[in-house]
Amino acid sequence: MNIITKDWPWPHGFSGRNSTNYIIIHHTAGPQMQDIDEIFQEHCNLGWNGIGYHRVIKGDGTTVQGRPDWAIGAHAEGLNYCSVGVSLEGNFEGVGTPTEAQIQALKDNIVDLKEKYPEAKIIGHREVAEIVDNPQVATACPGETLYEMLGSL
Ligand SMILES: [Zn+2]
Numbered sequence: 001m002n003i004i005t006k007d008w009p010w011p012h013g014f015s016g017r018n019s020t021n022y023i024i025i026h027h028t029a030g031p032q033m034q035d036i037d038e039i040f041q042e043h044c045n046l047g048w049n050g051i052g053y054h055r056v057i058k059g060d061g062t063t064v065q066g067r068p069d070w071a072i073g074a075h076a077e078g079l080n081y082c083s084v085g086v087s088l089e090g091n092f093e094g095v096g097t098p099t100e101a102q103i104q105a106l107k108d109n110i111v112d113l114k115e116k117y118p119e120a121k122i123i124g125h126r127e128v129a130e131i132v133d134n135p136q137v138a139t140a141c142p143g144e145t146l147y148e149m150l151g152s153l
Contacts (some may be wrong), residue, residue, distance in 0.1 A: 061101025092143025
């Protein structure tokens with residue numbers, strides 16, 4: 001599949017994961033088309049290591065590589081050490097719905113990641129709090145609309 005790789009200056013480098021037990025699906029809870037270079041810079045300005053997701057699916061269905069797939073991300077507190085994070089642009093909690101192009105791209109990304117990590121289970125970010133038994137990391141992410149679609153992908 002076609003993934004756009006950006007030439008971003010990651011400020012803190014990366015650490016690798018020892019295992020990949022989960023593919024965690026997110027929404028960005030923002031607009032469905034964002035300037036991803038600007039977001040990268042904003043996150044760097046906050047002292048973060050650029051973007052915490054491994055892959056971002058834009059509203060037009062384009063997939064952008066965030067952190068390398070093998071690296072530890074910053075997208076799901078408690079499971080970052082053993083998961084890959086894929087985020088769709090948009091807010092799917094009682095607001096928007098993923099575009100057809102995003103749904104197709106999500107399917108393609110899941111196939112691609114399952115080839116790399118056959119043992120990994122696909123979950124929505126909102127499932128993490130229960131898995132790690134920490135209500136403090138509870139979230140509506142990836143939104144009800146997208147979450148309900150996950151079972152049929
Ligand atoms: Zn999330």
